Amino acid sequence: xxxxxxxxxxxxxxxxxxxxxxxxxxxxxxxxxxxxxxxxxxxxxxxxxxxxxxxxxxxxxxxxxxxxxxxxxxxxxxxxxxxxxxxxxxxxxxxxxxxxxxxxxxxxxxxxxxxxxxxxxxxxxxxxxxxxxxxxxxxxxxxxxxxxxxxxxxxxxxxxxxxxxxxxxxxxxxxxxxxxxxxxxxxxxxxxxxxxxxxxxxxxx
Numbered sequence: 001x002x003x004x005x006x007x008x009x010x011x012x013x014x015x016x017x018x019x020x021x022x023x024x025x026x027x028x029x030x031x032x033x034x035x036x037x038x039x040x041x042x043x044x045x046x047x048x049x050x051x052x053x054x055x056x057x058x059x060x061x062x063x064x065x066x067x068x069x070x071x072x073x074x075x076x077x078x079x080x081x082x083x084x085x086x087x088x089x090x091x092x093x094x095x096x097x098x099x100x101x102x103x104x105x106x107x108x109x110x111x112x113x114x115x116x117x118x119x120x121x122x123x124x125x126x127x128x129x130x131x132x133x134x135x136x137x138x139x140x141x142x143x144x145x146x147x148x149x150x151x152x153x154x155x156x157x158x159x160x161x162x163x164x165x166x167x168x169x170x171x172x173x174x175x176x177x178x179x180x181x182x183x184x185x186x187x188x189x190x191x192x193x194x195x196x197x198x199x200x201x202x203x204x205x
Contacts, residue, residue: 003036003039004045004180004184006180006183006184006187006188007034007035007036007039007045008034008036009188010034010035010053010187010188010191011057011191012032012033012034013032013033013034013056013057013060013069013097014030014031014032014033014068015030015031015033015060015068015069015070015071015097015098016028016029016030016031016068016069016070016071017029017030017031017070017071017072017099018070018072018073018112018113019071019072019099019106019109019113019115020071022109022112022113029071030068031071033096033097035050035053035187037096038050038052038053038093038096038097041092041093041096042089042092042093045179045180045183046179046183047146047149047182047183047186048086048089048090048146049089049093049183050183050186050187051090051144051146051186051197052089052090052093052094053093053097053187054144054186054187054191054197055094055129055142055143055144055197055199056093056094056097056098057097058142058197058199059129059131059140059142059199060074060097060098060131062140062199062201063131063133063138063139063140064133069098070133070135071097071098071099072098072099072100072113072115072118073099073133073134073135074098074099074100074118074131074132074133074134075100075118075119075120075131075132075134076091076094076098076100076118076119076120076129076130076131076132077119077120077121077123077125077129077130077132078090078091078119078120078121078122078123078125078128078129079122079123079124079125079127079128079129080121080122080128081121081122082102082121087121090129091119091121094119094129095119098118098131099115099118100115100118100119101115101116101117101118101119102116102117102119103116103117104116105117105118118134125141126141126200127141127142127143127198127200128142128143128144129141129142129143130142130202138201138202139201139202140199140200140201140202141198141199141200141202142197142198142199142200143198144196144197144198145195145196145197145198146186146196148190148193148195148196149182149185149186149189149190149196150182151178151179151182152178152181152182154174154178155175155178155179155182158171158174158175158178159175161175162175
């Protein structure tokens, strides 16, 4: 499997999953995720997948400062319905990172380790997402402003050629390179850019 080199430079996420610990799937329940895992889950790399990965990492870091985030210990609310735009893609990537799942998620063992119904959609929120710790109720709101990282000027025309079947191999390769260059800029140049990735603490109720 050959992936773009920049994937290995994207910050990684380490979490502790009590279910993985309980079932002996990973020593201490510690799991390590990289951007390539999100790409393999989605089957592609794009600004949406990149932003979901980055927001998941940032939100978990904000909810669990100085400690390993607990996978399965977070609920996620979405401002948009699940079938709106790219919401479903974002939800899938966030399930990977946080364990929070929709109705079809893991139902638990004896009332423990429940992952289903930890994602809710069409919720009134100030930003696109809200992440909430199940143990303490601490929450953060999050959103990505991808328009602040525009595509290469050539990308739109090349995309049109590819979709119309008018692109040769070199054109398709050039389009893919430009597409991934934008993803790299989002994840590397703007990882800590608060104008692109917004994560705000919520007041406890």
